[in-house]
Amino acid sequence: MTVLDHRHLAPVPGWLPGATGPRSDPAPLLPDAAPVRVLGTPALDKADPLLLRELYRRLVVGRRYNQQATTLTKQGRLAVYPASTGQEACQVAAALALREDDWLFPSYRDTLAVVSRGVDPLAALTLLRGNAHTGYDPRAARTAPLCTPLATQAPHAVGLAHAARLRGSDTVALALLGDGGTSEGDFHEALNFAAVLHAPVVFLVQNNGYAISVPLTQQSAAPSLAHKAVGYGMPGRLVDGNDAVAMHSVLSEAIEYARNGGGPTLIEALTYRIEAHTNADDATRYREAAEVTAWREHDPILLMDRHLRAAGILDDELVQDAADEAEALAARMRAEFHAEPVLDPHALFAHVYAEPTPQLREQASQLAAELAAESEVHER
Amino acid sequence: MSTAVQTRTSTMAQALNSALKDAMRADPTVHVMGEDVGALGGVFRITDGLTAEFGADRCLDTPLAEAGILGTAIGMAMYGLRPVVEMQFDAFAYPAMEQLVSHVAKMRNRTAGAMPLPITIRIPYGGGIGGVEHHSDSSEAYYTQTPGLHVVTPATVADAYGLLRASIASDDPVIFLEPKRLYWGKAEWDPTAPVEPIGRAALRRTGRSAVLITYGPSLPVCLEAAEAAKAEGWDLAVLDLRTLVPFDDETVCEVVRSVGRAVVVHESTGFGGVGAEIAARVTERCFHHLAAPVLRVAGFDIPYPPPMLEHHHLPGVDRILDAVSRLQWEE
Numbered sequence: 006m007t008v009l010d011h012r013h014l015a016p017v018p019g020w021l022p023g024a025t026g027p028r029s030d031p032a033p034l035l036p037d038a039a040p041v042r043v044l045g046t047p048a049l050d051k052a053d054p055l056l057l058r059e060l061y062r063r064l065v066v067g068r069r070y071n072q073q074a075t076t077l078t079k080q081g082r083l084a085v086y087p088a089s090t091g092q093e094a095c096q097v098a099a100a101l102a103l104r105e106d107d108w109l110f111p112s113y114r115d116t117l118a119v120v121s122r123g124v125d126p127l128a129a130l131t132l133l134r135g136n137a138h139t140g141y142d143p144r145a146a147r148t149a150p151l152c153t154p155l156a157t158q159a160p161h162a163v164g165l166a167h168a169a170r171l172r173g174s175d176t177v178a179l180a181l182l183g184d185g186g187t188s189e190g191d192f193h194e195a196l197n198f199a200a201v202l203h204a205p206v207v208f209l210v211q212n213n214g215y216a217i218s219v220p221l222t223q224q225s226a227a228p229s230l231a232h233k234a235v236g237y238g239m240p241g242r243l244v245d246g247n248d249a250v251a252m253h254s255v256l257s258e259a260i261e262y263a264r265n266g267g268g269p270t271l272i273e274a275l276t277y278r279i280e281a282h283t284n285a286d287d288a289t290r291y292r293e294a295a296e297v298t299a300w301r302e303h304d305p306i307l308l309m310d311r312h313l314r315a316a317g318i319l320d321d322e323l324v325q326d327a328a329d330e331a332e333a334l335a336a337r338m339r340a341e342f343h344a345e346p347v348l349d350p351h352a353l354f355a356h357v358y359a360e361p362t363p364q365l366r367e368q369a370s371q372l373a374a375e376l377a378a379e380s381e382v383h384e385r
Numbered sequence: 386m387s388t389a390v391q392t393r394t395s396t397m398a399q400a401l402n403s404a405l406k407d408a409m410r411a412d413p414t415v416h417v418m419g420e421d422v423g424a425l426g427g428v429f430r431i432t433d434g435l436t437a438e439f440g441a442d443r444c445l446d447t448p449l450a451e452a453g454i455l456g457t458a459i460g461m462a463m464y465g466l467r468p469v470v471e472m473q474f475d476a477f478a479y480p481a482m483e484q485l486v487s488h489v490a491k492m493r494n495r496t497a498g499a500m501p502l503p504i505t506i507r508i509p510y511g512g513g514i515g516g517v518e519h520h521s522d523s524s525e526a527y528y529t530q531t532p533g534l535h536v537v538t539p540a541t542v543a544d545a546y547g548l549l550r551a552s553i554a555s556d557d558p559v560i561f562l563e564p565k566r567l568y569w570g571k572a573e574w575d576p577t578a579p580v581e582p583i584g585r586a587a588l589r590r591t592g593r594s595a596v597l598i599t600y601g602p603s604l605p606v607c608l609e610a611a612e613a614a615k616a617e618g619w620d621l622a623v624l625d626l627r628t629l630v631p632f633d634d635e636t637v638c639e640v641v642r643s644v645g646r647a648v649v650v651h652e653s654t655g656f657g658g659v660g661a662e663i664a665a666r667v668t669e670r671c672f673h674h675l676a677a678p679v680l681r682v683a684g685f686d687i688p689y690p691p692p693m694l695e696h697h698h699l700p701g702v703d704r705i706l707d708a709v710s711r712l713q714w715e716e
Contacts, residue, residue, distance in 0.1 A: 008442050138495035149463070150495055154487045160453050161488070164460020171416075171442055172464065191483075194453030201448050202457075356498040357532055359556045362584070362631035 008170050008203070029238065036231035036243040040275050043250040044312040052250055054318050056101075060249045061313060062327045063097040064306050067117045069331035070126060071280075073338045074116070074133070078284040082342040084135040087114040091247070091279030094305035095181075095211045097121050098252035102260055103179055110149045110162040110180040114211075118181060119148055126334060127341050136346040156186040159195030159208065166199070166206040166263070177263045178206045179256070185216025187230050196271065200237040205263035208271045209256065211246060213278035218291040234271035246274030247305040277303075350376060392575045397545045398568040401431045401507075403576060404549035405469065409439050412467060415553060418445040419454060419471030419507075428473055429509055429568055451481040455506070459488055462502045469553055475510040475522040482527070489558045490533030505552045505559045510538075511602040511652050513566035513699055515692040522689055523653030525601075528560040529629050529662070535583055536629040538562040540604035543574035544627060547581045555583060564602035586633040588640060592622035595646035595712055598637060598663055600626040603650045603700060610705040619709055629659055634666060641667050642674040646712040648682060650700050655683030677713035 017026035043049050071090040077083040089096050092114075100121035103109060111119050119129045124141045131140030132151050139150040152158035162180035169176035186192055187210055199206050210230050214221060227233055234241030240262075244255045252274060259270035277300040281288035288297075301307075313319035354361055354369040361369065395403070409415045417435055419427070423446035426433030435444035447454045451472060458468035472478035485506070493501045512521035528536045535557055539545040545563070552559035589604065590611050597607040604625050611621035624640050626633065641647045647667055649660035664679040682700045690698045 137497065138491075139497065139499075142499045143463075143496055144499055150492075150500075154483060157456065157483060157487060160456025160484070161460040161463060163453075164457035164462075165464045166460070167457065168461040168464035168466045171466070178460070190480075191452055191456060194448075194450040195456065197448055197450065198453045198457050352497075356494045356496075358493070358535070358631075359501065363634060364632060 008167070031235050034235045034238070034240045036229060036234070036241040036273070039243075040246075041242065041244040041251045041255050042248050043254055044248045044308050048254075049250065049312060049316060052254075056253065057250065057309075057313055057318050058323055060094075060097060060101065060253060061306075061309050061319060061323065062330070063101065063121055064093050064249060064309060065324075065327035066331045066334060067093040067097055067121060068306055069335050070117055070120060070338075073335040074130065075280065075284060077338065077342050083130065083133050085283050085285060086116075086133050087283045088278075088280040089114050089117045091300060091304065092211055092213055092276045093117060094249035094252050095209065095246050095274050095276055098249050098256055099179060099181060099209060102253055102256035103177070104260075106147060106174070106176050107260070108147045108149065108162065108165055108176065108178040110158040110165075110178060111151050112155070112158065112181055112183060112186065113151050113153045114183065115181045116151060119146075119151065122146065122148055124148055126338065134342070134346065136348060156182055156189035156192040156195065159186075159191055160198060162206050162208075163195050163199045163202065163204050163269075166204040167202045170205055175264050176205070177260050178204075179260065180206065180208050182208060182210045183216065184210060184212040184214070184221050184224055184230060185219070186210070187233065188216075188224055196233070196237045196239070196269070199269035200239045203266075203268045205266075206269045207256065207259045207263055208269065210271065210273045211276055212273050213246075213276050215278055215282070215288075215292070217282040217286060218288075220291075229273055231271060231273035237271075239269045239271060242270060242272045244272060244274050246276030247303050247308060249305055249309055279304075390575055391577050392573050394571055394573045395542060396569050396571050397539070397542045397563075398429060398431055400542045400546040400574065401549055401563065402433055404546045404553070405432060405435060406438065407576075408469070408550055408553045409435065409443060412553075414465060414467045415469060416443050416445065416461060416466050417469045417471065418447050418458060420447060420449055420473050422446060422471050427471060429565065431507070431563075432471065451478060452484050455481040455484040455489065455504075458504050459484065459492070459502060462504050463500060467503045467505075467553065469505045469507065472506060472508045474516075474520050475508055475524045476519040478506075478508050478524065485528075485534075486531050490531045493557070494533060501556050502558050503556045505549070505555075505561055507549075507561045507563060509565040509568075510562045511564050511566060512689060512695050513602060513652075515695075517692060518689070521692075521695065523651065523684065525560075525562055525629060525651075525653055526658045528562075529659055533558065534630060535559040536562065537583055537627065538564065538601040538629065539627060540564065540567065540599075540601050540625050541574075542570070542572040543578065544581065544587075544625075546574065546576060547578065548583065548627065550580045551583050554580070559583070562601060566602050567605070570605075581627075584628045584631045584633060586624055586626045586628070586636040588622065588636070589625045590621070590623040592620040593644060594619040594621055595648065595709055596622040596624055596640050596644050597648050597650055597705065597709075598624045598626065598640075599650040600629065600659075602652055606700060606702065607650050607705065610702045610709075613702055614706060614709060617706065617710075621709065632662075632666070634670065637663070637667065638670050641671045645674055645676040647675075648680045648705065648708045648712070650682045650705055652684050652699055654686045655681050656686045658683055677711075680708045680711060682708045
């Protein structure tokens with residue numbers, strides 16, 4: 006199968022051979038002026054009630070996960086936690102819109118998406134607890150490691166999607182990014198490669214208003230982040246990031262579009278980071294309390310609760326079940342994280358290369374001797 | 386079955402091209418990608434004919450963005466492909482540094498072995514070809530400083546083939562530094578010879594007075610210096626490291642212990658460079674066998690000079706012989 010064809014372009018009328026001017030009409034690629042919404046619109050009637058109930062359940066469990074992880078940082082049980090509180094609709098919808106053999110490429114604020122994808126909730130936190138960089142097998146979970154250097158995972162998603170297509174699979178890759186990440190060069194390069202290679206990849210930018218302390222107005226002068234898609238030759242979509250149903254719908258459309266050979270899509274989800282950047286941040290230094298309060302009124306769970314109850318889809322039993330599941334997860338997290346992790350210093354040298362170099366073998370022996378001497382001192 | 390040795394005579398550039406072709410024929414997961422590697426065959430023609438034989442998917446002309454190239458290669462390797470990336474010139478590889486340091490080098494480690502990245506990154510490097518600014522850097526120390534990478538640099542036609550095959554076959558990422566001023570040197574070699582493993586140095590010339598420890602573009606200079614040294618009464622050994630990471634302490638120390646004097650020669654700047662590491666390692670391991678301090682002959686600690694001045698910067702025969710003369714012969 007040949008994926009790459011050298012598409013010969015029509016010459017620009019009246020111009021020299023080889024001149025390649027405007028090549029397509031940008032209008033179909035433009036995002037709608039208003040973000041896509043489903044909750045509170047007639048479109049909700051067409052949604053699958055089972056999907057709606059599943060989204061609700063995951064939102065509630067996800068919120069509790071965020072809260073418990075934040076609490077664990079205050080107790081010193083997690084080194085750091087960049088909470089996605091307020092962004093759960095993006096996180097949960099991203100996981101739910103993917104097929105099992107699709108791939109997720111998360112950033113450091115996307116632990117909840119990783120968990121919602123099926124990775125063990127505690128294994129997903131080893132990076133932030135500090136006991137292991139990645140606590141899960143990315144191949145088994147089809148979920149790349151949580152990525153800290155901003156937007157650097159985006160080209161990986163492109164390459165994986167491209168390789169999948171070359172190998173005859175219809176796997177799609179979804180890269181999760183933030184508004185700050187769109188300023189990085191890797192964001193640009195990833196989108197350009199994706200469009201040129203026509204790779205089955207979807208980029209979801211969770212625009213939560215701030216890159217740590219810097220607001221979007223100081224990050225970009227673009228009409229919207231979704232508009233950036235047009236410059237690369239892919240469609241841009243703007244969606245209410247706190248409307249879980251809209252998120253699921255727009256993501257599913259983009260993923261199926263990619264799966265069916267349509268190429269990449271850039272989605273901008275308008276959402277808000279309710280918590281500070283991490284537990285180490287003080288958000289009162291750069292934003293007003295009134296702003297946070299306003300967004301709390303547009304909370305993803307609140308919206309689901311209101312609209313699903315009105316539609317007769319949400320009942321007390323589901324609310325209770327979701328709350329119970331959330332509490333059980335929180336209890337498991339507390340129990341697990343109050344036990345000291347088992348660490349093996351010898352493992353430091355295990356996975357630097359396929360085979361340790363002679364130099365690493367020497368250093369491993371040195372560490373082993375230090376550890377032996379230490380334990381001798383302890384025994385005395 | 387014929388037992389005749391099937392040698393052929395070719396340039397290093399042709400041997401590298403053969404290695405790519407043979408690797409791609411042997412393994413359909415090997416994919417070549419980079420700038421101008423397709424129809425043009427690369428600016429040095431190392432990928433000549435690959436698109437014609439294997440198609441545009443297997444030899445991919447990418448957009449012009451090195452971080453994007455390497456980042457895309459990472460994703461391809463995650464899905465089971467074995468990318469061979471061409472960086473067009475040494476200094477053009479720098480935009481990919483974050484992908485290299487934060488992901489390529491670390492992925493196996495940060496996934497506890499679950500996700501190795503078998504990527505070969507070919508980088509033409511070094512000076513001596515009259516290249517203008519940004520076309521002549523010796524960037525090896527940036528890579529040797531990064532755990533998780535192998536760093537390989539051939540100096541002979543046969544090694545160019547053998548080490549590139551070994552690098553592509555490696556399950557670890559390899560920085561494959563091609564000394565561009567040796568691209569056009571011809572030699573007879575045996576393509577059927579067993580592929581040499583990564584990580585072993587080769588003694589190119591035996592000698593009893595002192596050893597010149599070198600690699601890549603400086604090997605021919607050292608061999609020339611050793612020849613000239615005969616007139617001064619010095620019998621110099623020349624050791625070609627071939628692989629900087631993993632470092633062949635065993636062979637280096639064996640040779641140094643047998644001769645008692647050593648000079649490290651490389652083009653790149655001396656301060657904090659590979660030569661400093663070698664001098665330290667040799668001193669740590671062979672101190673009582675040394676009759677003189679290990680000396681370094683390196684490029685000056687300056688940005689790479691304009692081409693009309695580069696011969697003053699690059700280590701030459703005279704500078705090497707001057708260092709040899711300072712190995713405390715009188716004591």
